[in-house]
Each structure stands twice: as structure tokens, then as C-alpha cells.
Amino acid sequence: MIQDKHGETKWMQLPRDVVVGTGVINDITDVCNDLKLGDNALIVTGDSTRKIAGDIVHDELEDKGRSVEMYTSSSATMDEVRRVEDEAMKYGSNYLLGVGSGNSIDIAKLAATELDIPFLSVPTAASHDGIVSSRASIIHDSKTTSIQSNAPMAVVADTEIIANAPYRLLAAGCGDIVSNYTAVLDWELASRLKNESFSEYAASLSRMTAKILIDSADSIKPELESSARLVVKALVSSGVAMSIAGSSRPASGSEHMFSHALDSIAPGSALHGEQCGVGTIMMMYLHGGDWQMIRDGLKKIRAPTTAEELGVEDKYIIEALLISHTIRQERYTILGTSGLTRDAAEAVAKTTKVIS
Numbered sequence: 001m002i003q004d005k006h007g008e009t010k011w012m013q014l015p016r017d018v019v020v021g022t023g024v025i026n027d028i029t030d031v032c033n034d035l036k037l038g039d040n041a042l043i044v045t046g047d048s049t050r051k052i053a054g055d056i057v058h059d060e061l062e063d064k065g066r067s068v069e070m071y072t073s074s075s076a077t078m079d080e081v082r083r084v085e086d087e088a089m090k091y092g093s094n095y096l097l098g099v100g101s102g103n104s105i106d107i108a109k110l111a112a113t114e115l116d117i118p119f120l121s122v123p124t125a126a127s128h129d130g131i132v133s134s135r136a137s138i139i140h141d142s143k144t145t146s147i148q149s150n151a152p153m154a155v156v157a158d159t160e161i162i163a164n165a166p167y168r169l170l171a172a173g174c175g176d177i178v179s180n181y182t183a184v185l186d187w188e189l190a191s192r193l194k195n196e197s198f199s200e201y202a203a204s205l206s207r208m209t210a211k212i213l214i215d216s217a218d219s220i221k222p223e224l225e226s227s228a229r230l231v232v233k234a235l236v237s238s239g240v241a242m243s244i245a246g247s248s249r250p251a252s253g254s255e256h257m258f259s260h261a262l263d264s265i266a267p268g269s270a271l272h273g274e275q276c277g278v279g280t281i282m283m284m285y286l287h288g289g290d291w292q293m294i295r296d297g298l299k300k301i302r303a304p305t306t307a308e309e310l311g312v313e314d315k316y317i318i319e320a321l322l323i324s325h326t327i328r329q330e331r332y333t334i335l336g337t338s339g340l341t342r343d344a345a346e347a348v349a350k351t352t353k354v355i356s
């Protein structure tokens with residue numbers, strides 16, 4: 001139970017070790033020792049990220065006398081979670097490591113939660129705050145669901161690897177952080193209109209994280225470790241805000257509902273953080289806020305700000321706007337309970353230059 005009878009968060013689950021820097025992937029055994037983990041590890045990794053990081057973690061742990069198994073997965077489905085659980089039971093794994101993208105991390109996170117064993121997050125890209133959060137996005141019955149899980153015991157983010165990942169992934173991470181602006185505005189609205197429990201600390205941390213990122217937009221560039229470090233720290237900070245809140249409220253509002261809606265209408269076109277960034281521009285307009293500031297910041301970072309840059313047809317932007325309010329009905333946002341009219345959806349998308 002995360003909240004007490006007054007709706008206050010009573011249990012804040014945070015990672016114990018957060019290790020960020022050049023070459024820290026080679027410190028993985030030290031982190032496992034620090035956490036007093038057992039001898040048997042199971043690594044969940046992806047097709048591309050196996051060569052980039054999975055094999056390094058495998059060899060590093062094995063060289064230090066650990067028994068290490070590796071599972072390569074390409075999609076975060078419930079079937080894959082079950083297969084990882086079976087592998088972990090077969091090998092008597094004491095802990096799981098998600099090494100790679102959001103998919104590998106989410107599979108390992110949920111499987112470890114269900115097996116009640118520790119989980120370590122070793123991201124190869126800073127594309128969203130799932131690298132540190134206590135939620136796992138898993139496809140079940142053809143729908144993506146966000147499932148409460150245990151937070152990683154440790155996050156080991158090698159900024160050299162992350163800086164060398166395709167820049168698009170880092171820019172997407174920035175879009176996920178910029179979302180905090182409208183997520184917090186939605187939360188404040190829900191607190192005022194629906195008396196929803198609100199954490200000033202979580203909201204302030206979340207808002208401040210987005211502001212630092214936008215203020216630093218000029219310095220976020222490809223292949224720069226300083227940029228990777230800045231974005232990773234912002235994602236960690238967003239994750240902490242969610243832990244304080246005991247939910248994703250400080251980092252997921254109407255702009256995330258738009259992204260989730262787009263996933264169901266035009267799956268696979270764009271990355272989560274890219275869609276959330278574009279959603280933030282439009283939801284900020286609906287809030288009557290400074291949507292140009294969001295758009296300018298994303299443009300400086302070279303994150304998408306239009307349907308065309310997302311690779312999504314204009315009509316799908318409108319369809320997603322029209323169903324966004326149905327995505328998570330218990331979470332009150334600027335979209336209200338009845339959502340936008342078609343005219344209003346077209347007006348917001350056109351005024352903010354998301355569609356032409």
C-alpha cells in the first residue's frame with residue numbers, strides 16, 4: 001500500500017545506488033557487491049544493446065567469479081516477462097539486470113518484482129524516465145499498460161555509452177522531461193477541482209527539473225558526454241519526484257495521455273519522449289501557458305515539434321487529441337472528462353504549428 005488513509009504517500013521507494021559517469025559500466029561488480037547481491041545474475045538485454053553493453057556487463061561479472069546468464073528480448077510483452085521469470089527460476093538467479101533500452105529494462109523490472117528479487121537498471125540510452133522509475137510499460141492483449149513495480153535497486157548509467165547512442169534517443173529523453181511542466185499544471189488543476197492529494201515537494205522537483213533542462217537547451221548536443229550527463233540526471237530527478245508522489249503524476253499528465261493515445265492509433269511511428277514533447281506544446285497551449293517556450297526549447301534540442309517530424313499523419317494527431325481524455329480517466333487533466341471538440345482539437349494543433 002503506497003498511500004495512507006489520508007491519500008498521502010507513505011512509502012517512497014528510491015534506488016539505493018545511482019552511478020552516473022564515464023565507463024561506470026565497468027563498476028557493475030562493485031555495485032553488486034555494495035548491494036550484497038548473490039552470485040547468480042540474469043541479464044535481460046536487446047538485439048542491438050547486447051553488443052553495446054550486455055556483453056560488457058556479462059564479462060565483467062563473470063570475470064569477477066559470478067555465474068551469469070543472458071536473455072535477449074526484442075519486445076516488452078507479458079509473454080517475455082514470463083519467459084524471463086522461467087529463466088531466472090531455472091538458473092536460480094538472485095537478481096536481474098536490465099541492460100539496454102526501455103524494453104529490456106521494463107521486462108527485467110517487472111519480472112524481478114514478480115519474483116521478489118533485486119533489479120538493476122543499466123540504460124544504454126536516456127530516452128525516458130523509465131530507466132529509474134517504479135513503473136513498467138508492458139504490452140498485454142495488444143495494449144500497453146503501465147504496471148506498478150519495484151524501483152531499481154541501482155541505476156548504472158554510463159555516459160560514454162549514452163552519448164554514443166543515436167542522438168534521437170537523447171532528444172526524446174528531453175521531451176519526456178519537458179512533459180513535467182504540463183504534468184504538474186494538470187496535477188494542480190486536479191488538486192483544485194477534484195481535491196486530489198498533491199505533493200508540493202514532488203511538484204517543485206519535477207518543475208525545477210524541466211526548467212533546468214529548458215534553460216540548458218542550447219548546450220544539449222550530439223556525442224557530448226556533458227549532454228548525456230545532464231539528461232540522465234534530469235531523468236533521475238524526475239524519477240525521484242515520482243517516488244515522492246508514489247505515482248507518475250508529477251511526470252505524466254495530459255501530454256502523456258496524448259502520447260499513449262497516439263501509441264494506440266499510430267504505433268511505432270515515434271519514440272515515447274518525442275510524442276510527449278509534442279503533446280506538451282499543445283497541452284501548454286490549452287493551459288494558457290507559454291507553449292512557445294516549450295516549442296523553442298525542443299527546437300534547440302532538435303527534438304520533434306511537428307507531426308511531420310514525428311512521422312505521423314496530421315489526421316492521427318487530431319484523432320489522438322480527441323481520445324486522449326479517455327486514456328486514464330481517473331487522472332483529471334486540462335482535457336476534463338469530455339475532452340476536446342474536433343474544432344478545438346484542430347485549433348490547438350494548428351495554432352501550435354504541430355499540423356499545418
Ligand SMILES: NC(=O)C1=CN([C@@H]2O[C@H](COP(=O)(O)OP(=O)(O)OC[C@H]3O[C@@H](n4cnc5c(N)ncnc54)[C@H](OP(=O)(O)O)[C@@H]3O)[C@@H](O)[C@H]2O)C=CC1
Pocket residue numbers: 045046047048049050052074076100101102103104106124125127128129130131133135136137144161162164165166169172271272273
Ligand atoms: N517504465 C516506464 O516508466 C516507461 C517505459 N517506456 C517504454 O519504453 C519502451 C521503449 O522506449 P523508447 O523511447 O522507444 O526507446 P528505447 O529506450 O526502448 O530504445 C529504442 C531503440 O534504441 C535502441 N538503443 C538503445 N540504446 C542504444 C544504443 N546505445 N545504441 C544503439 N541503439 C540503442 C534499442 O535497441 P535494442 O533493440 O537493443 O533494445 C531500441 O531498439 C516503450 O515500450 C515505452 O512504452 C517509456 C516511458 C516510460
Ligand SMILES: O=C(CO)COP(=O)(O)O
Pocket residue numbers: 128129130135137146176248251252256
Ligand atoms: O512515462 C512516464 C513518465 O515519464 C510514466 O507515465 P505513465 O504512468 O503515463 O506510464
Ligand SMILES: [Zn+2]
Pocket residue numbers: 128129176251252256272276
Ligand atoms: Zn514518460
